[in-house]
Amino acid sequence: MSEIDMAVIKPEMMKSYIWLQTSDGSIQQVEQEIAMFCPLICQEIITKGMGSSKNSAISLPQQVTPSTLSLILDYCRFHQVPGRSNKERKSHDEKFVRMGTNRLCELVSAADSLQLRPLVDLISRALARKIEGRTPEEIREIFHLPDDLTEEEKLEPLKNITDDPRIRLLNRLYAKKRKELKERERLKNVEIEEERVDERSVDDLLTFINGNDRDAKAVKTSKSKKKNRKKKDQQKNSSLKDNTALDKKELNGHDTGDQSSDGNIIGETSNLLYEEDGTFSPKIDFDDGDLDDDGIEPAIREKIDREVADFARRINSDWTERMQDFLTSGRERTSTFSATNGNGYLRRHA
Amino acid sequence: MLCMKRFSIPNKSSSIGSFIPSFTFSVVSSKLTMPKGKQRKVEEEESTRKGTPKIDLISSLPDSLLCHILSFLPTRCAMATSVLARRWRHLWKDLLALDLDNSKHSPYYLPGGTHRFIAFVNAVFAQRKALRVEKLRLACDIPRGEKKTIKTWIRTVVGPHLQEMYLDLSFACNEFGDRHIKLPEEVLTSASLESLVLKGHVFLTVYDGFVDLPSLKNLELDLNYVDPDFVLLGCPVLENLKLTLHESFPLNASQPPEIYMPVSLKRLTLIQDDDIEEDINDIEDLVIDTPLLEYLSITLWARCLQVSISNYPNMVEAHLDIDQDKEQVGWMLELLKALRQTKLLDLKLSTMECLLVAPAFELPEFSRLLNLELEIPYFNSGFLIKLLHNCHMLQVLTLHNREKVSTVEPEEPNCWTLPMKDPDCVISHLKIFEFKGYQDSADEHAFVAYLLERGPILKTMKIHAHRSLGLKYKHRIRQELSTIPRSSKTCKLKVT
Numbered sequence: 001m002s003e004i005d006m007a008v009i010k011p012e013m014m015k016s017y018i019w020l021q022t023s024d025g026s027i028q029q030v031e032q033e034i035a036m037f038c039p040l041i042c043q044e045i046i047t048k049g050m051g052s053s054k055n056s057a058i059s060l061p062q063q064v065t066p067s068t069l070s071l072i073l074d075y076c077r078f079h080q081v082p083g084r085s086n087k088e089r090k091s092h093d094e095k096f097v098r099m100g101t102n103r104l105c106e107l108v109s110a111a112d113s114l115q116l117r118p119l120v121d122l123i124s125r126a127l128a129r130k131i132e133g134r135t136p137e138e139i140r141e142i143f144h145l146p147d148d149l150t151e152e153e154k155l156e157p158l159k160n161i162t163d164d165p166r167i168r169l170l171n172r173l174y175a176k177k178r179k180e181l182k183e184r185e186r187l188k189n190v191e192i193e194e195e196r197v198d199e200r201s202v203d204d205l206l207t208f209i210n211g212n213d214r215d216a217k218a219v220k221t222s223k224s225k226k227k228n229r230k231k232k233d234q235q236k237n238s239s240l241k242d243n244t245a246l247d248k249k250e251l252n253g254h255d256t257g258d259q260s261s262d263g264n265i266i267g268e269t270s271n272l273l274y275e276e277d278g279t280f281s282p283k284i285d286f287d288d289g290d291l292d293d294d295g296i297e298p299a300i301r302e303k304i305d306r307e308v309a310d311f312a313r314r315i316n317s318d319w320t321e322r323m324q325d326f327l328t329s330g331r332e333r334t335s336t337f338s339a340t341n342g343n344g345y346l347r348r349h350a
Numbered sequence: 351m352l353c354m355k356r357f358s359i360p361n362k363s364s365s366i367g368s369f370i371p372s373f374t375f376s377v378v379s380s381k382l383t384m385p386k387g388k389q390r391k392v393e394e395e396e397s398t399r400k401g402t403p404k405i406d407l408i409s410s411l412p413d414s415l416l417c418h419i420l421s422f423l424p425t426r427c428a429m430a431t432s433v434l435a436r437r438w439r440h441l442w443k444d445l446l447a448l449d450l451d452n453s454k455h456s457p458y459y460l461p462g463g464t465h466r467f468i469a470f471v472n473a474v475f476a477q478r479k480a481l482r483v484e485k486l487r488l489a490c491d492i493p494r495g496e497k498k499t500i501k502t503w504i505r506t507v508v509g510p511h512l513q514e515m516y517l518d519l520s521f522a523c524n525e526f527g528d529r530h531i532k533l534p535e536e537v538l539t540s541a542s543l544e545s546l547v548l549k550g551h552v553f554l555t556v557y558d559g560f561v562d563l564p565s566l567k568n569l570e571l572d573l574n575y576v577d578p579d580f581v582l583l584g585c586p587v588l589e590n591l592k593l594t595l596h597e598s599f600p601l602n603a604s605q606p607p608e609i610y611m612p613v614s615l616k617r618l619t620l621i622q623d624d625d626i627e628e629d630i631n632d633i634e635d636l637v638i639d640t641p642l643l644e645y646l647s648i649t650l651w652a653r654c655l656q657v658s659i660s661n662y663p664n665m666v667e668a669h670l671d672i673d674q675d676k677e678q679v680g681w682m683l684e685l686l687k688a689l690r691q692t693k694l695l696d697l698k699l700s701t702m703e704c705l706l707v708a709p710a711f712e713l714p715e716f717s718r719l720l721n722l723e724l725e726i727p728y729f730n731s732g733f734l735i736k737l738l739h740n741c742h743m744l745q746v747l748t749l750h751n752r753e754k755v756s757t758v759e760p761e762e763p764n765c766w767t768l769p770m771k772d773p774d775c776v777i778s779h780l781k782i783f784e785f786k787g788y789q790d791s792a793d794e795h796a797f798v799a800y801l802l803e804r805g806p807i808l809k810t811m812k813i814h815a816h817r818s819l820g821l822k823y824k825h826r827i828r829q830e831l832s833t834i835p836r837s838s839k840t841c842k843l844k845v846t
Binding site: 105136 | 405406407408409410411412415418419420421422423424427430431433434435436437438439457666
């Protein structure tokens with residue numbers, strides 16, 4: 001037995017040794033008390049009686065290479081000595097983890113396979129320190145991670161905050177309500193002004209709308225879903241009784257209004273996650289992405305469509321009817337007026 | 351060396367076979383390891399060499415390990431890792447630890463009102479996939495009307511898997527009315543909780559029954575209103591305790607305040623918050639019957655009418671900053687006796703002042719003391735040397751002379767009948783000596799000289815002169831002290 005030989009040759013080494021086999025097939029001897037610090041090795045020795053000779057060497061998990069094994073044994077050798085103070089242990093650990101990132105990953109993988117919990121925690125903390133406070137690009141650089149997410153997927157965490165369809169419906173309804181109230185207010189102003197002004201403004205509006213249409217279409221080529229929505233709106237447009245400019249304007253304005261108001265609301269809620277100065281804050285773009293209809297169930301979508309149609313009809317109705325409406329809901333309007341003022345919506349479009 | 355480094359990456363190549371014999375040979379002969387320093391240098395060299403393949407090793411780690419790494423990050427940061435790569439998109443959702451810190455000094459503080467933070471936390475709870483929470487850390491200001499939300503979060507988290515909870519909740523200023531948030535009862539009767547930290551404006555109450563925390567090992571209470579006994583009685587296996595008493599202690603004026611430390615305690619920190627002006631109530635009964643105690647730190651000036659102290663044979667570190675009236679000093683002396691096995695003793699100014707005016711008392715022998723720190727109200731070399739007689743294993747001595755520079759002649763303390771021993775063995779183990787507030791009186795000079803002449807293994811001596819002394823004076827001190835013959839050849843003297 002080689003162990004007995006060892007005892008004869010070096011009588012001062014009275015410790016017992018354990019044979020370990022690493023991933024590459026090489027076998028080495030290790031002091032038993034140090035190796036026993038690793039729960040997996042401990043288990044193998046006690047329950048299966050392995051490791052007492054070269055032939056019955058404990059074969060370690062695949063993640064344990066000779067170099068990682070030597071580092072792990074260094075760690076065990078230091079910590080299995082009972083008399084060390086907490087300060088000593090801490091300073092040893094701090095020095096121990098000063099190595100390259102890849103080395104740390106190898107080591108944590110090996111320590112995990114050996115079930116050496118304290119070392120796993122130590123290295124995990126060290127790796128966490130490398131992640132904390134850094135931008136995504138820096139982290140990808142440090143760990144050599146592939147940048148394999150599309151731009152849209154990167155923005156997803158933000159969108160998903162308001163993914164709940166009920167919240168989105170609610171936002172949409174609020175936007176419509178606001179739009180409605182704003183229209184009433186504008187109508188009131190329109191009635192007070194001369195008819196001519198209206199005429200001119202219609203021309204302006206037409207050019208504006210046409211120009212806007214073109215722009216809008218250009219912007220939205222990347223998002224086919226938006227195009228569909230636009231088409232749907234235009235279909236509705238044609239189906240309405242009066243194809244007045246005001247009608248068009250309001251529908252278009254409805255669109256942009258929707259964008260901005262939804263944008264406002266969602267902007268508020270999504271900004272919660274990422275603030276402007278944070279190191280880890282992806283840029284937030286508020287296109288109509290949030291208004292994707294596909295996420296909403298058909299029943300709710302129908303309801304929304306009905307609302308939109310209803311809304312359009314109300315605008316198209318006669319002046320007397322409008323005034324009637326306006327007068328009856330006057331009280332309501334004044335109370336919500338101040339509320340809508342607050343979010344700057346009217347400021348942008350008034 | 352470089353060849354062996356390449357060898358470490360686990361891919362089977364034909365060259366490995368030829369290296370085995372040389373590797374195992376060197377392993378056996380050189381005590382199993384390559385020198386660590388060399389190994390690391392090699393690693394650094396390789397990473398800075400141009401053309402090194404950029405291996406993404408972290409992605410080879412299993413999900414559980416990556417999640418474990420993320421659990422050490424604040425939750426906002428962990429959530430943000432979802433944009434790193436495809437693999438990382440949903441990793442954070444399996445996190446079992448939540449670190450939600452919105453305190454003002456946190457780097458993740460969300461300015462502009464706590465409402466943003468609340469919405470953020472709601473989003474976290476809504477999006478995560480894991481059904482349980484093992485650790486929760488929550489530190490924030492509670493805005494008006496959001497008490498219920500916060501309580502809901504706590505209730506969501508409490509369960510049979512909760513191991514650690516840290517709550518630091520405070521109300522935004524100018525909140526009138528009910529300035530406390532009642533901790534849900536389930537927290538105080540959790541069978542799985544191992545660590546509980548409560549700070550700020552949390553109010554503890556249990557309606558039926560008592561606090562029952564059978565697994566709690568670590569407890570920290572820093573609350574405005576707390577009856578510590580109420581909690582401590584329910585923690586039978588508590589090992590670490592940090593208790594901060596505020597002005598509103600005790601809570602119930604009719605009941606005499608008693609504090610019974612759990613018998614299993616290993617570390618105790620008792621602090622009395624000192625930013626109050628009014629008198630604090632007396633502590634009726636303080637029982638520190640904890641034979642397993644290893645670490646003790648007490649900052650206290652409330653009168654303790656009755657104190658029970660046991661022996662602390664496992665004591666390692668003790669810091670005392672206690673101020674008591676003459677009538678109550680007795681228990682302090684008893685405490686000092688009980689601490690005679692400690693390795694580190696740190697006595698602050700008020701403690702020393704009390705001890706020096708105490709009636710005659712036999713100082714115990716500190717047979718294991720390695721490190722002694724004293725803040726002395728005045729300097730008396732005779733007394734210090736007598737003290738050194740009782741700690742002949744001492745390796746590090748730090749003195750801080752807090753005496754105001756005056757001409758009043760200090761009196762010899764009337765206490766402390768110390769057994770005289772052979773003066774030569776007094777500082778036989780002293781390695782490091784530090785003197786703060788050195789005023790260069792004849793007495794101080796004599797003491798420093800004594801140490802220099804008699805300390806056989808003295809390595810470092812640092813003298814920090816009192817700030818009233820100018821540079822020239824410091825230079826003179828340095829000259830004078832350098833001329834004293836030193837017993838230890840390796841002694842370094844530093845005067846600042």
